[in-house]
Amino acid sequence: MEESAPQKGTVTQRAIDQIKAMIAEGRLQPGERLPTERDLAAGIGISRSSMREAIRALTVLGVLEARHGSGIYVTRLEAGDLLETFGVVADLSRGPRLVELLEVRRILESNVTALAAARITPEELAEVAAQLAAMKATEDPEEILHHDLAFHRVIANAAGNETMAAILEGLSSRTFRARVWRGYQQEGAFERTRREHDRIYGALSARDPEAARAAASAHVGEVEQWLRGRLEADLGGE
Secondary structure, eight states, X not given: OOOXXXXXXXXXXXXXXXXXXXXXXXXXXXXXXOOOHHHHHHHHTOOHHHHXXXXXHHHHTTSEEEETTTEEEEOOOOHHHHTTHHHHHHHHOOTHHHHHHHHHHHHHHHHHHHHHHHXXXXXXXXXXXXXXXXXXXXXXXXXXXXXXXXXXXXXXXXXTOHHHHHHHHHHSOXXXXXXXXXXXXXXXXXXXXXXXHHHHHHHXXXXXXXHHHHHHHHHHHHHHHHHHHHHHHHHHTO
């Protein structure tokens, strides 16, 4: 007699999947209060402790939120809330994994910038110009970092795709960018990166998606190449 396949996943994972299915199917709406822990556990056929772990995990992921004295609710399920963990990954990654994240960012950033070139409003373009001017007006790495993040954030929002903007926000780790800016300062590369931002702004101003795509790809590619060089130098020094 053929044996049945073993059940995949833990009991807690099954509970997580069940709650996610309830949300995906519309049985639980954004902002709605969850049934009690006891009722959920009984409905799925698991222990309350396993259900508690499932709720805790979904809270960490931004799917659920605990309101003191009120209960557990489904969040607004906005992309920014659900993709916050990208920032943790970017902050904690090191070495080759960080290069992989930069590859992902280069692909996304180039496409987001191309979309922005076609969709950016005059007000958003003026804000990009203001951040670029502020970036050029200082030699302080912290100030440059602040305006660099704002420059790219305006562009990502101008693309009109909240999910891609949220992913890029997570991948644009302030911790990592601070390390890059310190390295650029040591190598005297600030002027080069300002020119790269100039090219991105010029393509946006011209509303040229392909030029914007190429400029953004080259900009992130420079950071990627710089990091690869640093990693190779570190390995060579071992």
